[in-house]
Amino acid sequence: MDTLLNLASSFCLLLGSFLCLSGGVGILRFPDFYTRMHAAGVSDTLAAAMILIGLMLQIPETLVIIKLIIILLMTLFISPSASHALGRAALLNGLTPVVAGDKNHAGQTTEVGDNPSKS
Amino acid sequence: MSMILGLYNYWIVIVLMMIGFYIIIAHGHLIKKIVGLNIFQTSVFIFYISLGKVEGGTAPIWQEGILLYSNPLPHVLILTAIVVGIATTALGLALTIRLKEAYGTIDEDEIQAMDNQAMDNQDKESKPC
Amino acid sequence: MIIAATLAILVVMVLAIIRGVMGPSLYDRILAVNMFGTKTVLLISLLGFVMGRPEFLDIAMVYALINFISVIGVLRLFEAFTAKHNGKVVEPAQRDL
């Protein structure tokens, strides 16, 4: 039973780490904001869940497990809604996505770039 | 080698502190100055906390069976310092907003230039009479 | 295993910081901050286990909360900022929600 739990937790932790890493590579390598957001948002949620479940399987104390569950719930609530708000705000403020076949690869408008917007 | 391992945290603190210091004196923008002040502050916090760290100790919350704790005193000092830090930051930012309203800019040099000009004008007005 | 996960998260944090420093748009930075925050939550929970005192999960909870609050705050304030400086309030999109 013990080894089984250990195995399961290791599996969860490894999977979580892998997802984390892929998200990290994604946020660095993808061409425009929306794909980056996709990489970060999707992998983040599942990776957090996996790692927290992996930790839950490691420990017998009930209080700790309850706290972990609270954190998990909060991540599940917060992470998608933050991504939603972010993507929405970006779209509304005129950050254009790079569409397939788009020659102009820049993907950013001048309006909301790093350049201070003209008032 | 042992010196590097033994003192590296102080050096990190000093580098951070110098960056903060540089931002404070080299930039004219007031908000940036406040950010620099925050960095400076945090470097001091890290310095204090790393003084209190004991090799192999754990966090100073009493528990059955643990004998070695880190020193709680720096933690207390820094805890209150952080909250006071936010208070000073808030006050500084409030002053910045008022300056923006009064002068229309928050660049230190421009404010200085405006002040000098106002002073000169006053002098000119007062001299003829 | 926990150590491996911790290291992976540290690497991802570095990647997120690089993205945050590079930009290019403001939203990328916010995204980086958000991701960094989530990773910090995980890191703290893992660190609690590494150091053998798992009761410090409270801090992780605070991180999750604060992270969310700051992301929402940034978005709202930036929205107000653009509305103010472009002289118009940004219209709600056609494809609502």
Add this chain to the structure above:
Amino acid sequence: MGIAVAINQIKDMFAVVMLAGIYGLVSASFFVTLDAVDVAFTEASVGAGISTLLMLTTVAITGRTEHEASHKPMLALFVVMVTGGLLIYGTFDMPYFGSVDAPVQNHVGPRYILDSMQEIGVPNMVTSVLASYRGFDTFGEVTVIFTAGIGVLALLSVVRRPEDDTAIEAINDSMHEKHLILRVVIKTLIPFILLYAFYVQFHGDFGPGGGFQAGVIFAAGIILYAMLFGLSVARRVIKQPLVQLLSAIGVLIYGSVGVVSMLNGGSFLDYGVLSADPIAGQHLGILLIELGVGVTVASVMIIIFFSFAGRSEYQQAKKGKSL
């Protein structure tokens, strides 16, 4: 650990503030690895949360561009280098990192670690030192925060006229049409945030937490509400005069605990005399004092945020009218 060093060299103000937020998170993680859980708690909620928000509000009011520095930075660089060099020279005499026999560890620290369990009866040593051994200091800090609240109020409070209010509400309404999902999520989250603040407040004796942190978290919940539902709505829920009164009451609670302990024959802020059993007295005193701290910090943070946001909205309304 050198990550944070590279962060802060960028020009755009919004970006600078975002990076300052990341910086806050990084330094809070440092504190966790250095065993200072309470400090990490505070830094996370204050350094990464509230101060970032305040800075953003200020940036939103004052504009995001920074002019190129007109004067040469060489002199500044020189001064910084010299100071840094001197400080690094100074570190050669420092005790090594983490060494047990460093002078810091040998004077008051061991007493707190060894005796506080018998004398105070509170497992979290940081709380017992904060509230009991060094209660006088903490009283000073609370007063400083209270003063800062008053200062911000004096600098930023606006005389509110009804026509401004209607203009502001028009802006708010137009902004509220969207954000449906966020509003639902946050509506469900806010009660838990407030509940969690109370947990932190009263669990501070046993784990990381206490009045400062709880106050900030409570204020963060209110701020979240104010940000999403508009300041005027939040003002209707949380009356500003009440908050101002509460911020004074917190300090008053703290001070009066001290006075009561004096009246019972102890010295100022000596809680041992509050009850027949010294340890029970200490518990009572710490509880009351943390309550005072929490109330003051929460209300001052709310006041500060309301003043900043109110200023911002006031300017928006003025601009809207002039257009």
